Amino acid sequence: SELIISASILKERIANPLKAPTITPGITPWYSTKEQAMSKSRELHALSFPTYDDANIIDEGMRAIFPFWCVPEDTKILTKTGWKYYTQLRIGEDVLTTNPKTLLTEWQPVQEIAEFDYDNELMVIPAKGKDIKFTPNHRWLVINSHSTEPKIKRGYELTDTYDMIPRALPHQFPYYTVLSPRLSAILGWVVSEGYLVTPKKQNPYFIIYQSRFNYIDEIEAATGTKAKPRSKANDLDNMVIRVSAKDSAEILEVYSGKDSLPSLVSQLSRESAEAMFRAILLGEGNFEKAYNGTDIDKWFQKPGPVSEAFQMIAVLLGKAITVGKRSGQELDVIYFINNRQPYQAKQCRRIRKEHYTGKV
Numbered sequence: 001s002e003l004i005i006s007a008s009i010l011k012e013r014i015a016n017p018l019k020a021p022t023i024t025p026g027i028t029p030w031y032s033t034k035e036q037a038m039s040k041s042r043e044l045h046a047l048s049f050p051t052y053d054d055a056n057i058i059d060e061g062m063r064a065i066f067p068f069w070c071v072p073e074d075t076k077i078l079t080k081t082g083w084k085y086y087t088q089l090r091i092g093e094d095v096l097t098t099n100p101k102t103l104l105t106e107w108q109p110v111q112e113i114a115e116f117d118y119d120n121e122l123m124v125i126p127a128k129g130k131d132i133k134f135t136p137n138h139r140w141l142v143i144n145s146h147s148t149e150p151k152i153k154r155g156y157e158l159t160d161t162y163d164m165i166p167r168a169l170p171h172q173f174p175y176y177t178v179l180s181p182r183l184s185a186i187l188g189w190v191v192s193e194g195y196l197v198t199p200k201k202q203n204p205y206f207i208i209y210q211s212r213f214n215y216i217d218e219i220e221a222a223t224g225t226k227a228k229p230r231s232k233a234n235d236l237d238n239m240v241i242r243v244s245a246k247d248s249a250e251i252l253e254v255y256s257g258k259d260s261l262p263s264l265v266s267q268l269s270r271e272s273a274e275a276m277f278r279a280i281l282l283g284e285g286n287f288e289k290a291y292n293g294t295d296i297d298k299w300f301q302k303p304g305p306v307s308e309a310f311q312m313i314a315v316l317l318g319k320a321i322t323v324g325k326r327s328g329q330e331l332d333v334i335y336f337i338n339n340r341q342p343y344q345a346k347q348c349r350r351i352r353k354e355h356y357t358g359k360v
Contacts, residue, residue, distance in 0.1 A: 069138040069154075070116060070360035078315065080266040082308035086113055094266075096315070098169060100141055100150050103343075105316070106172040107266065118360040121353045123155045125165075127346065128322055128335075132165075135360060140165055148342045164345035167337075168320035177269035178254045184272040185222045186243055187251050188279025191258060191306050196248075204252065206243040213237065215282055222279075223247065261309040265316070277313045280306075299334040307332040320344030 076083040078096040089095070094107040118135070125132040134140075136156040142163045143150055153163065179187065186206070190196075194208035208223070209230065210216055216227050219241050227239040243251075254264055268276065284301055301307040311334060314321050320337040337344055 070114075070118070070135045071138060072122065072133050072356060073359040075133075078312065080107065080263050082262045082305065082312070086115070089113055098141055098166075099172075100152065102172075103150060103166070103169055104172045105169050116360050117358075119357045120355070122356045123158075124352050124354045125346070125348055126350050126352070128324075130322075132346070133354065133356070142166075142348075143342060143345060158348045158351060160351055161347055161349050163348045164341060164343075165348065166343035166345045168318045168344035170318045171270075171316040173270040173273070173316070174267065175269070176267075177272045178264060178267040179251065179272055181269075181271045181275035182222055183247060183251055184268060185275040185279045186247060187255060188276040189219055189222070189283055190243070190251075191261060191309075192280045192283030192301075203245045203249060205245050205248040206251070208241045208243065210239055210241065211237055212239050216241075218282075258305045261305050262312055265309045265312050270317075273313050273316060277310070277317060280310050280313070298336075300331050301334075302330065303332050307334075310334065 073086065076085055077089070079089070080094050089110055091111070091113065092109045094109055096105055097108045098105050121136070122133045123136055123138075134155050136154065138155045140153055140155065140158065140163075141150050142153050142158070142165055144159075144162050144164060150166075177184075186208075189208045189210075190206045193210055194206055196204055196206055198204045208219055210219055210227070212227070216239055220227055223241055223243050224247075225242055225244060227241045230238040230240045254267075255261070265273065265276070281299060284299055299310065301310065311321060311323065314334070314336070320339075322335050322337060324333045324335065325331065339345075341347070
């Protein structure tokens with residue numbers, strides 16, 4: 001009945017936008033709430049569309065029933081194949097979402113892709129790496145300094161410092177896994193410190209390079225093979241570990257190259273994801289001591305599927321990260337954040353406004 005009522009209101013509104021729709025007896029509470037939503041939508045829509053042609057009348061009516069929440073077109077969303085712009089998405093494609101009831105992240109299919117022209121102010125939360133920009137009516141899942149119980153708030157309702165946006169939530173991992181933790185660790189070492197060998201007369205196999213002073217024991221334990229010097233002539237400290245043909249074949253059943261890594265990551269169990277994360281982190285990580293003695297964890301990688309897969313693993317494991325660029329180099333730098341807030345939440349501090357013209 002609600003759908004029928006909504007359709008009738010829309011029809012009447014389009015036919016005569018200046019006339020208030022008839023109130024159906026018996027639904028006053030419902031109508032009062034809906035009318036508030038319609039009024040707010042029309043107010044924000046009028047700011048975006050000053051001209052009032054037929055297309056905008058219909059568009060306004062649809063927005064009155066389906067209120068909109070938007071971000072700029074350069075915002076990306078995490079899919080099972082990596083980060084994507086909205087123009088790269090397909091209806092039905094799985095994207096990472098947060099369940100506000102359980103506070104778990106989970107994969108859910110895209111149901112609709114809405115695109116609007118926008119010429120107005122955005123709200124901006126300053127953040128290292130990339131500022132967070134959104135329309136004033138964008139909805140956020142927030143906690144606050146007095147309660148970790150989640151709430152949904154619009155952008156214009158956010159309170160400076162008091163409200164916080166969670167950015168490190170646990171994930172609903174699958175019960176199955178395409179690779180065991182041991183094989184996941186081996187593949188993690190391969191994509192960060194090795195490559196695939198494809199001899200003509202033998203089965204393909206992976207090799208891993210590592211300094212004898214780093215993690216040789218851990219890699220030997222995972223592969224079950226002994227490390228050997230890469231060169232007997234002049235580089236005795238640089239070691240090579242060959243992965244067995246059996247393990248290589250099992251990995252190659254689900255791994256077809258670095259481009260397939262993000263999709264593979266989404267099919268790992270928690271234990272396997274943790275094993276791969278550790279291997280990739282140790283292979284390309286950098287651990288420093290800050291002036292106050294606190295560890296600073298950073299990870300470097302060329303932009304591409306390995307970097308995106310590692311970012312995905314970190315997010316799924318509930319780690320807060322920010323991604324930047326290494327000065328003077330074409331390298332992604334992933335920083336791990338530890339701010340001691342629940343869920344590594346981002347405080348809504350120093351919120352400002354910024355004019356934006358473009359798609360949302």
